[in-house]
Amino acid sequence: MKKIVSIGFLFFITSLWASQPRKVLIIGIDGLRTDALQQANTPNLDALIASGFYTYESWHEGITVSGPSWSTIMCGVEFPKHGVTSNSYSGSNYNNYPYFTKRAKECLPDLYQVQIVQWAPMSDNVYNDAWDQKIKVCDGCGANSVSAAQTQLQNANLDVMFVYFDECDLTGHSTGFSPLNPAYINAIQTVDGHVGSIMNALQSRPNYAQEDWIVLITTDHGGIGTGHGGNTSTERKIWWIGSGNYPVANQLTGVSDPGSYAMGNHNDVTALGNPSQADIAVTALDHLFRGTECDPFNPIWDLDGQSWLDSLHVEAPVGISENKPKEISIKLFPNPTTDFLSVWFENEKNETIIPLIYDQLGNQVMDFKFTNVNLNKLNIDINKLAKGAYYLTVNIGGNNITRLFTVE
Ligand SMILES: [Zn+2]
Missing domain, CATH: 3.40.720.10 (Alkaline Phosphatase, subunit A)
Known part of the structure; x- marks a missing residue:
């Protein structure tokens, strides 16, 4: 047996x-x-x-x-x-x-x-x-x-x-x-x-x-x-x-x-x-x-x-959440960080994404051009940024979401 x-x-x-x-x-x-x-x-x-x-x-x-x-x-x-x-x-x-x-x-x-x-x-x-x-x-x-x-x-x-x-x-x-x-x-x-x-x-x-x-x-x-x-x-x-x-x-x-x-x-x-x-x-x-x-x-x-x-988008078929769309949100980690920033997006509706990084004086220090693409994760090399606080602004489908992060 x-x-x-x-x-x-x-x-x-x-x-x-x-x-x-x-x-x-x-x-x-x-x-x-x-x-x-x-x-x-x-x-x-x-x-x-x-x-x-x-x-x-x-x-x-x-x-x-x-x-x-x-x-x-x-x-x-x-x-x-x-x-x-x-x-x-x-x-x-x-x-x-x-x-x-x-x-x-x-x-x-x-x-x-x-x-x-x-x-x-x-x-x-x-x-x-x-x-x-x-x-x-x-x-x-x-x-x-x-x-x-x-x-x-x-x-x-x-x-x-x-x-x-x-x-x-x-x-x-x-x-x-x-x-x-x-x-x-x-x-x-x-x-x-x-x-x-x-x-x-x-x-x-x-x-x-x-x-x-x-x-x-x-x-x-x-x-x-x-x-x-x-x-x-x-x-x-x-x-x-x-x-x-x-x-x-x-x-x-x-x-x-x-x-x-x-x-x-x-x-x-x-x-x-x-x-x-x-x-x-x-x-x-x-x-x-x-x-x-x-x-x-x-x-x-x-x-x-x-x-x-x-x-x-091969993980889950598009449309599953269409009746109950999640709110658009982003998560950053690690924060504070030293050389690398991972950004996670809730982007169920496949909106156009335009991320920008500003310093505290409002000067743009980095930009990216992702358009017409559904990104759920973005890894940003921030080695070139001096120590300090920065704003990451992500425009998803016309809505701006801003998060503060710190480079140590
Ligand atoms: Zn050839």
Whole structure:
């Protein structure tokens, strides 16, 4: 009898592990210039945008080359930490700053994680990345990527998948990265079709209704002429899509340029309002770790990104509290503080938020531009503020709420 009970218990535990419901799909589209994406006809990306969080106004904070950019996207840190500054991947520091997939497995060792890439260096030159499978298809062969992804999506135990498409970048290099180039637009529309095929396969999973997938899509850089790697706006302007459960598309606009480590003018405070490439890894970890003991912001990991999971609003469907709206309120902690201030908002109605910080003389000392985005938590680096008392004013949906805090 005792034996039967323990077998039953073991089975229960095993099925819990096997059915980890929180799952991540990241689709990477190499070299997709932001203004060209807006120009192209992309019904499948639009469908993800329709209930999700997105921006066309994010800024690249590193080197606009694939090796360093994808490393930032997958590691959650910028190149001064992951060390990749070129497509040779020399100087890589993945032992200290690995892919998020490695961090995910440190806490959830049973995750099954697969990457499907076309561009070989991303597979061959990356180590310590904890993928269970690294699948490589020929460069530019989007249909092969799709078919590999469809096969993987038939595996009920799949937890994390990264699928990469190179068609836009290849076409940009051969005929021009431009919204006015029909060949480039055509490549974008082809990749959009691939995204649709993958989403169909994802939504056809037998247990899809019981699973909680987050889908994150981004590019590594834009382009100018037939190249990239510089610091022009068309190379640095990037976009970002996260699936969510909003009733309407939730667009982040008015994002200030935080500068970049490549240009030597990176501004940490402005960067808080910029959905950056490093946010993809942190958002993915936050999603996988919710409801577990795992900490997606483990300070030892020294991540640069922030999580946008609360902005995607995947935790609770919108509308639950519509009949009984909570009052808008904010909470600050720690207070007094020395270097860091966390601000929690009750923002059930997804109002526009504009936080400002003033000193006691009424001079504005910090501002942020979060618009049309539901934020429930904001971490503010206040290292640059002198000791003293300050006012944090948050405008939520036209109402100002002010709180005093002290820097010690
Ligand atoms: Zn390229």
